Amino acid sequence: MASDRLRVPGTWYRVRASLPREAEDLALGTLDRAGSTGSSTLPAGPRRVACEAWFESAAAAAAGLAALRAIEGAKLATEAPEPVTDEGWLDAAARPRPPVLAGRFAVLDRAPDATAAGPALVGRELLVIPASRAFGTGEHPTTRLCLELLSERVRPGHELLDLGTGSGILAIAAARIGARRVLALDIDPAVLEVAAENVAAHGVAGQVRLAAGSWHAAAAGTLYDGAIANIHRTALVRGARAVASRLRPGGFAVLSGFLRADQDKVERAWARAGLAREAVRYDGEWVALAVRSEGATR
Ligand SMILES: C[S@@+](CC[C@H](N)C(=O)[O-])C[C@H]1O[C@@H](n2cnc3c(N)ncnc32)[C@H](O)[C@@H]1O
DSSP states (O other): OOOSBOOOSSEEEEEEEEEEGGGHHHHHHHHHHTTOSEEEEEEOSTTEEEEEEEESSHHHHHHHHHHHHTSTTOEESOSSOEEEEOHHHHHHHHSOOOOEEETTEEEESSOOOTTTOOGGGTTSEEEEOOOOSBSOSSOSHHHHHHHHHHHTTOOTTOEEEEESOTTSHHHHHHHHHTOSEEEEEESOHHHHHHHHHHHHHTTOTTTEEEEESSGGGSOTTOOEEEEEEESOHHHHHHHHHHHHTTEEEEEEEEEEEEEGGGHHHHHHHHHHTTEEEEEEEEETTEEEEEEEESSOOO
16 A cells, blocks of 8 residues: 655655565565655556655665565566655645545644635634654545544544554544544554644544554453554454454444455455445545444444
């Protein structure tokens, strides 16, 4: 899927390769371990994906490139990391971004200027998420689709799990709707610092608890009304049973971070765990799925 972390303005080193589709997870994991600040894969022809990764140093990029070269069937786009100075990003970061409208939310990158706010924001819950290293500014289709699906499902008083919180955007959104408690988890401790700032800035620190880890970090015996997870499809499939076991009867999950080609696989894993499809949304190739278990909903 798309990068788990956003690139920041400045100079980076890019590595690119075409890979067999079955090597996708291996490549993303290896690039992460090599210190990539962001990586992505997109379908590129029969059973192949185009993989791109970004690094902050030439040395880390060289390690990433070597790791890709070692994958069977990999075809490197260049024999050395490509240095990229993207002034456009510097300009883009300085320029106010148009609000992202999703569900009952408007996501902005800075506090709105009263004169410039405009009618589109009226009646919407405002989320102010500045660009940072953490994924989740509202610009990515998967975040937008999750905001839509959670707007329709989260009720005041709900207790929720947010797996892969990134900037904290989805946990903050749920708290703004009135969720009583959100346990927001991420395997990357660096993004939790960003999430903590965003949570505090939205005045929801009393509702959102941030912790390092994945679904295992949710205490056994505690049950939740719903889970939100915008993470890689492999983790969604692998974690389906464990997350489902933490949900109350009638509980829901909002799942994104995967492409149409992987929808069946994700949907089947959650159906086997007892949660059936309730809604699905698409933005281009990206999918967000809402599933629910049987039982009365709170
Ligand atoms: C695509 S971002 C989503 C951020 C935000 N929730 C959103 O929807 O915009 C995925 C985040 O999940 C984290 N992550 C990836 N795999 C995870 C896992 N198995 N458990 C918990 N967090 C995970 C990454 O570190 C990253 O911050």
